[in-house]
Amino acid sequence: xxxxxxxxxxxxxxxxxxxxxxxxxxxxxxxxxxxxxxxxxxxxxxxxxxxxxxxxxxxxxxxxxxxxxxxxxxxxxxxxxxxxxxxxxxxxxxxxxxxxxxxxxxxxxxxxxxxxxxxxxxxxxxxxxxxxxxxxxxxxxxxxxxxxxxxxxxxxxxxxxxxxxxxxxxxxxxxxxxxxxxxxxxxxxxxxxxxxxxxxxxxxxxxxxxxxxxxxxxxxxxxxxxxxxxxxxxxxxxxxxxxxxxxxxxxxxxxxxxxxxxxxxxxxxxxxxxxxxxxxxxxxxxxxxxxxxxxxxxxxxxxxxxxxxxxxxxxxxxxxxxxxxxxxxxxxxxxxxxxxxxxxxxxxxxxxxxxxxxxxxxxxxxxxxxxxxxxxxxxxxxxxxxxxxxxxxxxxxxxxxxxxxxxxxxxxxxxxxxxxxxxxxxxxxxxxxxxxxxxxxxxxxxxxxxxxxx
Amino acid sequence: xxxxxxxxxxxxxxxxxxxxxxxxxxxxxxxxxxxxxxxxxxxxxxxxxxxxxxxxxxxxxxxxxxxxxxxxxxxxxxxxxxxxxxxxxxxxxxxxxxxxxxxxxxxxxxxxxxxxxxxxxxxxxxxxxxxxxxxxxxxxxxxxxxxxxxxxxxxxxxxxxxxxxxxxxxxxxxxxxxxxxxxxxxxxx
Numbered sequence: 001x002x003x004x005x006x007x008x009x010x011x012x013x014x015x016x017x018x019x020x021x022x023x024x025x026x027x028x029x030x031x032x033x034x035x036x037x038x039x040x041x042x043x044x045x046x047x048x049x050x051x052x053x054x055x056x057x058x059x060x061x062x063x064x065x066x067x068x069x070x071x072x073x074x075x076x077x078x079x080x081x082x083x084x085x086x087x088x089x090x091x092x093x094x095x096x097x098x099x100x101x102x103x104x105x106x107x108x109x110x111x112x113x114x115x116x117x118x119x120x121x122x123x124x125x126x127x128x129x130x131x132x133x134x135x136x137x138x139x140x141x142x143x144x145x146x147x148x149x150x151x152x153x154x155x156x157x158x159x160x161x162x163x164x165x166x167x168x169x170x171x172x173x174x175x176x177x178x179x180x181x182x183x184x185x186x187x188x189x190x191x192x193x194x195x196x197x198x199x200x201x202x203x204x205x206x207x208x209x210x211x212x213x214x215x216x217x218x219x220x221x222x223x224x225x226x227x228x229x230x231x232x233x234x235x236x237x238x239x240x241x242x243x244x245x246x247x248x249x250x251x252x253x254x255x256x257x258x259x260x261x262x263x264x265x266x267x268x269x270x271x272x273x274x275x276x277x278x279x280x281x282x283x284x285x286x287x288x289x290x291x292x293x294x295x296x297x298x299x300x301x302x303x304x305x306x307x308x309x310x311x312x313x314x315x316x317x318x319x320x321x322x323x324x325x326x327x328x329x330x331x332x333x334x335x336x337x338x339x340x341x342x343x344x345x346x347x348x349x350x351x352x353x354x355x356x357x358x359x360x361x362x363x364x365x366x367x368x369x370x371x372x373x374x375x376x377x378x379x380x381x382x383x384x385x386x387x388x389x390x391x392x393x394x395x396x397x398x399x400x401x402x403x404x405x406x407x408x409x410x411x412x413x414x415x416x417x418x419x420x421x422x423x424x425x426x427x428x429x430x431x432x433x434x435x436x437x438x439x440x441x442x443x444x445x446x447x448x449x450x451x452x453x454x
Numbered sequence: 455x456x457x458x459x460x461x462x463x464x465x466x467x468x469x470x471x472x473x474x475x476x477x478x479x480x481x482x483x484x485x486x487x488x489x490x491x492x493x494x495x496x497x498x499x500x501x502x503x504x505x506x507x508x509x510x511x512x513x514x515x516x517x518x519x520x521x522x523x524x525x526x527x528x529x530x531x532x533x534x535x536x537x538x539x540x541x542x543x544x545x546x547x548x549x550x551x552x553x554x555x556x557x558x559x560x561x562x563x564x565x566x567x568x569x570x571x572x573x574x575x576x577x578x579x580x581x582x583x584x585x586x587x588x589x590x591x592x593x594x595x596x597x598x599x600x601x602x603x604x605x606x607x608x609x610x611x612x613x614x615x616x617x618x619x620x621x622x623x624x625x626x627x628x629x630x631x632x633x634x635x636x637x638x639x640x641x642x643x
Contacts, residue, residue, distance in 0.1 A: 138595040138598050139594075144598060147598065147602050151602060151609075154609060155605070158613060162612070165616075165619065189616060189619050189620040189623060190619075190620055190622075190623025191619065192622075192623050194622050196618070196622045197618075197619045197622045200615040200618040200619050200622070201615065201619055203615055204612045204613075204616065204619075207608060207612040207615075208609070208612045211605060211608040214605075215605055
């Protein structure tokens with residue numbers, strides 16, 4: 001490795017280790033206090049709900065799912081893209097992945113924790129949570145979801161942990177409080193970079209990179225089936241599984257872009273996470289956005305063409321009725337405008353890609369709301385539409401969920417390296433002139449041997 | 455002018471199993487007791503006491519729906535050659551039931567009805583409550599259990615690598631003695 005690259009690596013180590021060594025600045029503390037206040041508000045709201053029952057929410061016997069389930073589906077979507085993007089880029093040996101995989105994997109684990117919490121909150125009687133395991137009903141999509149989410153949580157935690165080990169071994173000698181040092185020592189499993197250790201670690205990462213892809217897809221497919229297995233207008237669709245997967249990819253990549261941009265700026269990682277990384281992520285997001293738009297068109301055109309009685313009422317409510325403002329926000333600022341912004345060379349800059357990502361995430365959260373609420377509000381008997389107005393309890397818990405998501409990401413970035421330094425180093429070695437020459441020699445040898453055998 | 459048809463007796467209540475030998479009661483208004491699904495035999499005769507075949511007879515039970523008392527149509531059958539219609543009712547809850555058996559009239563016959571009441575001691579099993587038992591819950595469970603187990607086994611294989619990493623780290627490390635210098639083994643930091 002050249003001197004320049006050595007210096008670059010040293011700078012990266014310094015930037016990544018700085019938040020682990022030093023305490024938070026004033027601005028950071030203000031952010032943490034504000035987020036913590038929201039989380040406390042959410043806890044107060046939840047305690048109110050536990051004490052008085054779900055009657056304190058806007059949910060009724062008609063609209064029995066609301067913000068909690070919308071949040072659950074949204075966070076599951078965010079979680080899907082993180083690990084999926086990391087695993088796919090790793091398996092395809094995309095070199096540009098190296099500074100962003102850790103952030104993507106971290107988003108997955110944190111989003112899954114929040115999503116699982118939303119289900120507990122939605123239950124109203126969390127003391128009955130264990131009944132899912134004590135009295136399992138294997139024909140129920142709810143149990144499938146519990147199985148797939150718990151499997152995915154364990155898998156993605158393992159997938160996050162494996163590439164952390166070499167970086168944790170670097171931190172053993174860091175000037176940090178003793179408990180942190182003990183944590184790094186324990187978690188690094190005596191890593192010394194031995195060839196045998198490296199081989200085992202890479203084998204573990206490769207196995208997980210392959211296994212996590214179908215697991216991630218299954219999680220969102222099964223979440224879609226909770227709706228799709230029901231003969232209810234707006235949910236009764238055969239494409240709900242792939243539609244949810246594509247939507248999850250779209251919102252997940254958008255979330256990665258936003259978090260990567262914040263991390264890049266906060267930890268001064270502009271040298272390592274360049275605008276090119278954001279643009280490449282933007283390209284992935286554009287592809288998923290186009291797929292999502294295609295699925296949306298397919299879904300509404302087939303329903304609208306047949307126009308069954310219930311579907312007609314639902315579409316009327318979505319297109320021009322009480323949900324029209326939300327629906328068209330999803331369609332225009334949530335889908336069309338991000339596609340335009342990501343397509344035009346003029347707006348394919350860091351700032352506009354981040355703006356497009358924020359719009360996409362707002363749109364996708366609203367989409368989750370529109371999937372859940374109008375279909376439930378639609379009457380199944382000749383009676384009035386169900387009414388759902390979320391109360392302060394639901395809004396507080398929703399705000400707390402997003403605040404907890406941000407807080408957990410901050411906590412992670414203060415405890416563990418936010419960029420995979422050893423993988424970045426490996427990338428530098430792979431692009432060094434020596435390595436390039438060696439690869440060239442190898443290719444020539446292969447060509448000669450192929451020629452000889454021919 | 456329409457003639458009057460009358461239920462000479464609204465008969466009795468019996469368990470479905472005892473269908474063939476169901477006794478005929480003489481009075482409909484007296485509370486009867488039943489266990490399980492209830493069968494009512496309604497006999498429709500005209501004013502002259504002749505059986506009325508092929509007439510549609512309906513059973514209504516008084517029920518409270520969202521706080522309002524109303525009659526719910528439970529069953530309807532046509533009378534046979536002897537003017538008998540067998541109406542069934544599977545109550546889901548125990549308790550006293552009131553209702554009416556009604557003939558709305560047809561051709562020259564005017565409408566007629568007979569109130570009834572009966573006491574259900576044990577409700578009929580009209581649906582299976584959970585847990586469904588091994589057959590219901592675990593049927594075709596392999597469709598789910600096999601892929602989930604397979605994924606967890608793959609995770610276990612990946613996690614097993616951690617054990618190997620730890621074991622390798624614990625082993626005492628040696629340095630190779632070259633002719634000129636002591637060189638760390640390749641890969642050791």
